[in-house]
Amino acid sequence: MTVIPLRIGSAVPSLVRWGASPDADLVYRTLATFGPRTRRELSAELAMPVRRVDEALAALQVWGAVDARTGKWCALAPDVAIAALRRHRVRLIDQRAVAETHRWVVESLRARLGALPILMPAFGGQLTEQVRYLPTRELTRQRYGELLRGRRETLTINPEQAFDAESARTGAAFDRQLIAQATRMRVLGVPPADQDTLSPQESLHPAYQVRESLDVPVKLIVLDRAVALLPADPERIERGYVEVSHPQVVLELAELFEKHWQRASDPAVGAVLPIRLSTREQAVVDLLALGHTDTTAAVQLRISARSVTNVLRGLMDRLGVENRFQLGLALGAIGAASPPYHHHSDQDQAS
Amino acid sequence: MPRITLSNRERELVALLSQGHTDQEAADRLGISPRTVTGLVRGLMDRLGVDNRFQLGLALGLLGQEHE
Numbered sequence: 001m002t003v004i005p006l007r008i009g010s011a012v013p014s015l016v017r018w019g020a021s022p023d024a025d026l027v028y029r030t031l032a033t034f035g036p037r038t039r040r041e042l043s044a045e046l047a048m049p050v051r052r053v054d055e056a057l058a059a060l061q062v063w064g065a066v067d068a069r070t071g072k073w074c075a076l077a078p079d080v081a082i083a084a085l086r087r088h089r090v091r092l093i094d095q096r097a098v099a100e101t102h103r104w105v106v107e108s109l110r111a112r113l114g115a116l117p118i119l120m121p122a123f124g125g126q127l128t129e130q131v132r133y134l135p136t137r138e139l140t141r142q143r144y145g146e147l148l149r150g151r152r153e154t155l156t157i158n159p160e161q162a163f164d165a166e167s168a169r170t171g172a173a174f175d176r177q178l179i180a181q182a183t184r185m186r187v188l189g190v191p192p193a194d195q196d197t198l199s200p201q202e203s204l205h206p207a208y209q210v211r212e213s214l215d216v217p218v219k220l221i222v223l224d225r226a227v228a229l230l231p232a233d234p235e236r237i238e239r240g241y242v243e244v245s246h247p248q249v250v251l252e253l254a255e256l257f258e259k260h261w262q263r264a265s266d267p268a269v270g271a272v273l274p275i276r277l278s279t280r281e282q283a284v285v286d287l288l289a290l291g292h293t294d295t296t297a298a299v300q301l302r303i304s305a306r307s308v309t310n311v312l313r314g315l316m317d318r319l320g321v322e323n324r325f326q327l328g329l330a331l332g333a334i335g336a337a338s339p340p341y342h343h344h345s346d347q348d349q350a351s
Numbered sequence: 352m353p354r355i356t357l358s359n360r361e362r363e364l365v366a367l368l369s370q371g372h373t374d375q376e377a378a379d380r381l382g383i384s385p386r387t388v389t390g391l392v393r394g395l396m397d398r399l400g401v402d403n404r405f406q407l408g409l410a411l412g413l414l415g416q417e418h419e
Contacts, residue, residue, distance in 0.1 A: 049375075051373075051375060052376075288405050289405075289406060289409055291401070291402045323371065324404050325404040325405065325407060326368075327408060328404065328406060328410075328411075328412060329408035329411055329412040330412065331409055332408060332410060332411060332413040332414075333412035333413070335413065337409055338409060338413055339399070339401050340400070
């Protein structure tokens with residue numbers, strides 16, 4: 001089979017970064033670069049089975065990245081397509097909510113353990129015997145470098161979805177040091193805003209254990225359960241960090257980490273994100289779990305079959321999955337529903 | 352809750368399907384026919400006593416949790 005060499009336009013960004021499949025990306029790229037095509041033409045030009053072209057086009061159509069009004073498929077402008085894909089990725093973390101839980105965590109520590117100056121201190125330096133304020137990112141980096149030496153364990157909670165180049169570079173340098181000294185690292189983060197599922201660099205060094213959660217309370221680093229680093233101001237990271245060695249505070253922060261770690265998911269295993277189902281979602285899921293089809297579930301719930309499909313579509317988007325099998329897998333893994341053998345007659349009436 | 356032990360091939364297939372691959376793609380990767388894929392999925396559904404892929408997913412998802 002001959003493959004027509006493509007001059008891929010560099011102006012078309014990779015849709016894979018926004019959650020599209022590589023097939024969908026290639027199809028979109030081809031349409032955007034070479035103009036409208038039929039599905040058969042795409043199949044021939046890309047040496048891709050028509051079925052895969054269809055799947056790619058279906059996904060692109062759902063996102064509103066392509067249009068077939070003229071009888072041929074054509075691509076919408078890249079900015080329009082990306083904006084549509086962005087809307088479909090509803091995994092954004094509310095940084096203000098993180099700042100709020102940060103304050104709450106700190107205030108509750110202060111209330112129980114005495115007036116520790118661990119929130120928004122005014123001056124840099126050693127504040128008490130057990131609290132030190134590192135007023136800039138640069139000072140924090142230096143101090144972090146010192147603190148890392150010889151550590152056996154790090155616990156990190158990171159609510160950021162993207163990193164600037166500078167933090168990524170220094171982060172990588174610190175990580176090399178930690179790996180070299182065989183430190184056990186556990187990192188609890190949020191799903192990245194623009195995960196490139198194709199990137200081989202994403203696979204992490206075995207020294208790391210990584211879990212993901214959409215519900216992370218604070219930005220936090222705990223070293224050997226002896227020292228903890230917290231941002232001085234959760235909304236202004238440039239104000240540096242507070243270093244705490246107060247044993248009870250560090251212990252409680254380590255426990256906070258463990259509590260959230262338990263609830264978080266391992267992105268390498270099915271990437272299940274904890275979500276809460278609405279009453280309607282739960283009702284639909286329960287009926288489907290019992291073996292109902294969309295249509296019979298709709299009749300039971302006195303809603304339209306289309307509404308059932310939409311509820312499921314919404315859940316699939318939130319869980320970042322593409323088909324019903326994956327949806328079942330994700331819901332099963334978080335225990336949101338179970339197939340019939342779990343249902344006893346006394347539960348069947350539950351709505 | 353029924354226990355189920357997956358063969359290596361079933362495990363590979365479930366892993367591929369759970370990543371969002373279609374039956375065809377999974378068949379290509381495993382070097383088997385799409386019909387065999389359907390047969391394997393059918394077999395799993397029978398063993399777990401479920402009727403569709405959503406339920407199969409649920410069952411495997413639950414089992415996965417319990418095995419951890």
